[in-house]
Amino acid sequence: MSRCQDRKWTTREAAAHLAFGAVDYAEHARGVQQCYQVDPTDTVGSHRRSLAAMVQRGSHQLSADLQLYVCAFLDATEGRAAADLMCWHGGSLRCADMTCLLIGEQLLHGYDLAQAVGAEWLIETEPARLVVQALLPILPALVDDKAAKGVDATYELAVHGGPRVTARFRDATASIGPPDSGIAGCRLSGDPVAWLLALYGRVGWEELLRTGRVTVTGGDATLGAGFKRLLRNP
Numbered sequence: 001m002s003r004c005q006d007r008k009w010t011t012r013e014a015a016a017h018l019a020f021g022a023v024d025y026a027e028h029a030r031g032v033q034q035c036y037q038v039d040p041t042d043t044v045g046s047h048r049r050s051l052a053a054m055v056q057r058g059s060h061q062l063s064a065d066l067q068l069y070v071c072a073f074l075d076a077t078e079g080r081a082a083a084d085l086m087c088w089h090g091g092s093l094r095c096a097d098m099t100c101l102l103i104g105e106q107l108l109h110g111y112d113l114a115q116a117v118g119a120e121w122l123i124e125t126e127p128a129r130l131v132v133q134a135l136l137p138i139l140p141a142l143v144d145d146k147a148a149k150g151v152d153a154t155y156e157l158a159v160h161g162g163p164r165v166t167a168r169f170r171d172a173t174a175s176i177g178p179p180d181s182g183i184a185g186c187r188l189s190g191d192p193v194a195w196l197l198a199l200y201g202r203v204g205w206e207e208l209l210r211t212g213r214v215t216v217t218g219g220d221a222t223l224g225a226g227f228k229r230l231l232r233n234p
Helices: 011-029 043-055 059-077 095-117 125-142 192-199 205-210 221-225
Strands: 085-088 091-094 152-159 164-170 173-177 186-190 214-219
Touching: 011 043, 011 059, 011 085, 011 095, 059 095, 085 095, 091 095, 095 125, 095 192, 125 152, 125 164, 125 173, 125 192, 152 192, 152 221, 186 192, 186 221, 192 205, 192 214, 205 214, 205 221, 214 221
Parallel strands: 152 186
Antiparallel strands: 085 091, 152 164, 164 173, 186 214
16 A cells, blocks of 8 residues: 655555545534544544554545535535634634645545555646635644754744745744734745645645745845744644
8 A cells, every 4th residue: 555755644544534634624624623532641642543443444435524524514505604613623723724624634635545556636726825825823822842942933834826924933932913024023825825835734844845846035145044943833
């Protein structure tokens, strides 16, 4: 069985993760805060065991599961306003943002599977922009506590064609605000697909800088080189 490039998963494990994620999104959309049984003393293990059970399903069943639960998500969100708040891992998230993140799951894990089997997988600009736009406000939840400890840095993050935000890192915490070039120690710019692949860790940050898909357009280039290490992959 093929393994996804730069990941430890087999293709079936990636497919199971994709289907399992669709269940999660559909249940959250229905107002269910936790879609699998959790041992409060071992939440990570609970997730791992639930995912392992999903892996045992055949590829055809996983495909059917994915379609079923994406449709369930769409049914649950039909008629909801973009700004409506929905359950999201102990908190809440706007309906529009949750929908965009679900799109991101399909784009990124589709990319993983295509890489593993040598198939083409086109990620177009506008779907990538939707995902990045939804992800940027929740970057503070992805801060790597160890890497960002003691860091005091401000970045302007610009996606070609929008959006553009300011990301402030202060000793293992971060905040996202409106663009303000005047306070940014480093300004970074890239196309939506490059940002998508970067923030989800599918292409190395150094490679994106080297090839010019993400560029330092102002400020401290050293800060720019170290940006991605401050964040975990979603």
